[in-house]
Amino acid sequence: MVTEPESGLVFSLNDEAFQQVVLRELLLSEVGNAHSQLLLRLIGKTIGDAQGQAAPHSNGTHALAVAHTEQTDSAALPDRSVPVFSPEMIELRRILLAPEHARIAQLEAEIAQLQQQLMSQDALIEILSPVIANSIANRVRDSRDEMVEAFYPIIGSSITRAVNEAIRNLAERIDATVRQNLRPQVAKRLWLRLQGVNPQEAMLRDVLPFTVQEIFLIHRRSGLLLHHASATGTITDADLISGMLTAIRSYVRDSLGGDEEQTLDEINYGERQIVIQEGSAALLAVVLEGIEPADFRQRMREQLSVIHAEFGSQLRDYQGDPLDPETLHELLAPLLATQDTIS
Amino acid sequence: MIQRKVCLVGDFAVGKTSLFSRFIYNKFSEDYLTTVGVRMQRKIVPTRGAAAALILWDIEGGKDGATVRESYLDAATGAVVVCDLTRLTTIMNMKNYVELLLRVNPAMQIVLAGNKLDLLPLEHAHLILVRRVAAQLDQLLTLTSASTGVGVEDMFTTLGERLIEQAVQQP
Ligand SMILES: Nc1nc2c(ncn2[C@@H]2O[C@H](COP(=O)(O)OP(=O)(O)OP(=O)(O)O)[C@@H](O)[C@H]2O)c(=O)[nH]1
Ligand SMILES: [Mg+2]
Numbered sequence: 001m002v003t004e005p006e007s008g009l010v011f012s013l014n015d016e017a018f019q020q021v022v023l024r025e026l027l028l029s030e031v032g033n034a035h036s037q038l039l040l041r042l043i044g045k046t047i048g049d050a051q052g053q054a055a056p057h058s059n060g061t062h063a064l065a066v067a068h069t070e071q072t073d074s075a076a077l078p079d080r081s082v083p084v085f086s087p088e089m090i091e092l093r094r095i096l097l098a099p100e101h102a103r104i105a106q107l108e109a110e111i112a113q114l115q116q117q118l119m120s121q122d123a124l125i126e127i128l129s130p131v132i133a134n135s136i137a138n139r140v141r142d143s144r145d146e147m148v149e150a151f152y153p154i155i156g157s158s159i160t161r162a163v164n165e166a167i168r169n170l171a172e173r174i175d176a177t178v179r180q181n182l183r184p185q186v187a188k189r190l191w192l193r194l195q196g197v198n199p200q201e202a203m204l205r206d207v208l209p210f211t212v213q214e215i216f217l218i219h220r221r222s223g224l225l226l227h228h229a230s231a232t233g234t235i236t237d238a239d240l241i242s243g244m245l246t247a248i249r250s251y252v253r254d255s256l257g258g259d260e261e262q263t264l265d266e267i268n269y270g271e272r273q274i275v276i277q278e279g280s281a282a283l284l285a286v287v288l289e290g291i292e293p294a295d296f297r298q299r300m301r302e303q304l305s306v307i308h309a310e311f312g313s314q315l316r317d318y319q320g321d322p323l324d325p326e327t328l329h330e331l332l333a334p335l336l337a338t339q340d341t342i343s
Numbered sequence: 344m345i346q347r348k349v350c351l352v353g354d355f356a357v358g359k360t361s362l363f364s365r366f367i368y369n370k371f372s373e374d375y376l377t378t379v380g381v382r383m384q385r386k387i388v389p390t391r392g393a394a395a396a397l398i399l400w401d402i403e404g405g406k407d408g409a410t411v412r413e414s415y416l417d418a419a420t421g422a423v424v425v426c427d428l429t430r431l432t433t434i435m436n437m438k439n440y441v442e443l444l445l446r447v448n449p450a451m452q453i454v455l456a457g458n459k460l461d462l463l464p465l466e467h468a469h470l471i472l473v474r475r476v477a478a479q480l481d482q483l484l485t486l487t488s489a490s491t492g493v494g495v496e497d498m499f500t501t502l503g504e505r506l507i508e509q510a511v512q513q514p
Contacts, residue, residue, distance in 0.1 A: 222348045222419065223398075224348055243400070250412065250414035251380055253414070320420065322344065322346075
C-alpha cells in the first residue's frame with residue numbers, strides 16, 4: 001500500500017491510475033521527454049488493451065517494459081504482456097535502440113568491407129604485402145646464409161652473365177675507339193686517353209681472360225664437318241654439332257627472313273659463346289669462353305681465306321670425302337692457341 | 344672416313360623418324376611425336392670397299408601440300424623418300440619429293456621406302472600401286488616396317504653402298 005501524501009488518497013496496487021502515475025514518474029526521470037511521451041502513450045494503450053483481453057506473451061518486449069518498473073516494485077505490478085508489433089512499439093524500439101542500431105550498421109559496414117577485401121585478390125595483396133614483406137625481411141636478416149644458398153643457383157648465373165656482358169660492352173667500346181687509330185702501344189694509350197677512356201679501363205681490356213675451346217670447320221651447304229680441333233677433348237659428336245649448327249642457321253634465315261648474308265653469327269650460352277664466320281664454301285665456328293680479343297674475328301676470317309685458297313675446288317663440290325687433316329690442323333692450330341693475346 | 348649426308352623426306356607421319364630410330368637405336372614406339380625442324384644422327388655402315396659414315400637428317404614431314412625446307416637438303420648426296428603404304432596420297436606424293444631432290448642435286452642417290460608394311464595384307468592393292476610409281480620414277484623401292492624392323496637395315500645399307508660406288512666412279 002502506498003499513500004499519496006498530498007491528496008491523502010490511498011491507491012490499491014491494482015489501480016490503473018496509480019500505475020500510470022508511477023510509470024510517468026519513472027519515465028520522466030529515466031528517459032528524455034520525447035521518449036517518455038511516446039512511452040506513456042504506449043503504456044496507456046497497453047493497459048487499456050490488457051483490461052479487455054489477454055495479449056500474447058512475448059519475452060523480449062515484456063522484459064523491456066518491465067525493466068523500467070523493476071526499480072519501484074516489480075512484484076507489485078501485474079504481469080501483463082505487451083503486444084509486439086504495434087507501431088508505437090516499433091517506434092519505441094527504434095528510439096531506444098538507436099545507438100545500438102547505429103553501432104550495428106557501422107559494424108555491418110566494416111564486415112562488408114573486410115569481406116570484400118578478402119574476396120578481391122588485389123585488396124588482399126594490398127593488406128598482406130606489408131606483412132609478408134616484413135616477415136621476409138626478418139627471415140632474410142635472421143638466416144642470411146641459408147638465403148644465399150637458396151638463391152645462388154637461381155641468380156648466380158644471371159649475375160655472372162650480366163657482368164660478362166658489361167665487360168664485353170666495355171671491351172667493345174674500347175676496341176672501337178682503338179680501331180679508329182694507330183697500333184703502337186704508347187700511341188694507343190695516348191689516343192685512348194684523349195678519347196676519354198681511362199687508363200685503368202684500357203689496361204683491364206688487355207688482360208681480360210679468354211680461351212678458345214673448340215674449333216669447327218664446317219662445309220657451309222651440307223653442314224658436314226671438315227675438321228674439328230679441340231682444347232678440351234670432351235666433344236665426341238662434333239659431326240652432329242656441325243650439322244645442327246648449319247640447320248639452325250638455315251632455320252633462322254628461312255623463318256625470320258633475310259638474305260644469304262644475314263644469319264646467326266653468334267650464339268651465347270652461359271659463359272660461353274659460339275662465334276661463326278662464314279666463307280664462300282666453308283664456315284668457321286669457334287666456341288670460346290671469356291671476352292675475345294679485339295682482332296679475333298679478323299683472324300678467323302684470315303684463316304678462312306687461307307683455307308679457301310688451299311682447298312678451293314675440293315670445298316666447292318664437297319660431298320664428304322676427307323680433306324687432308326694435317327694441313328687443316330696446321331691452319332687452325334694458331335686460332336686454338338689464342339690465349340689472352342692482345343698487343 | 345668418308346661421310347655422306349643423307350636426308351629422310353616424305354609426308355608427315357609416314358614413319359621417317361621411326362625408320363631413323365629403328366636403324367640407329369633399334370627401337371620403335373607406337374607414339375607419334377611429330378618432328379620439328381630436323382634431327383641428326385650418324386651411323387657407320389659397312390660397305391664392300393670401306394666403311395662410310397651416314398649423317399642422317401630426319402626432316403620434318405610435309406604437311407598440307409607443303410614439301411620440305413629446301414636448305415635442309417642442300418649438298419645432300421643421298422635421300423630416302425618415305426611413304427605410308429596405308430595412305431594412298433603419301434604414295435602419290437613421292438613423285439614431288441623425288442623431283443625436288445633431283446632438282447637440288449641431279450646426282451642424288453635415292454631409295455624409296457614403302458613403310459608400315461606390317462599393316463597390310465600381302466596382296467593389298469597399294470603394294471601393286473607403289474611398285475608402279477617406283478617404276479615410273481625409275482627409283483629403287485624397298486618395302487619396310489619400322490615396327491617389325493623388316494627391310495630397314497637393308498635399305499640404309501643399300502643406299503650406303505650406292506653412295507660409295509658413286510664416289511668410286513667419280514673421284
Ligand atoms: N604399324 C606401324 N606403325 C608405324 C610404322 N612406322 C611408323 N609408324 C607409326 O606412325 C606414326 C608416325 O611415325 P613417325 O616416325 O613419327 O612419322 P614421321 O614421318 O617422322 O612424321 P613427321 O615427323 O611428323 O613428319 C607413329 O605413331 C609410329 O608409331 C610401321 O612401320 N608400322
Ligand atoms: Mg618425324
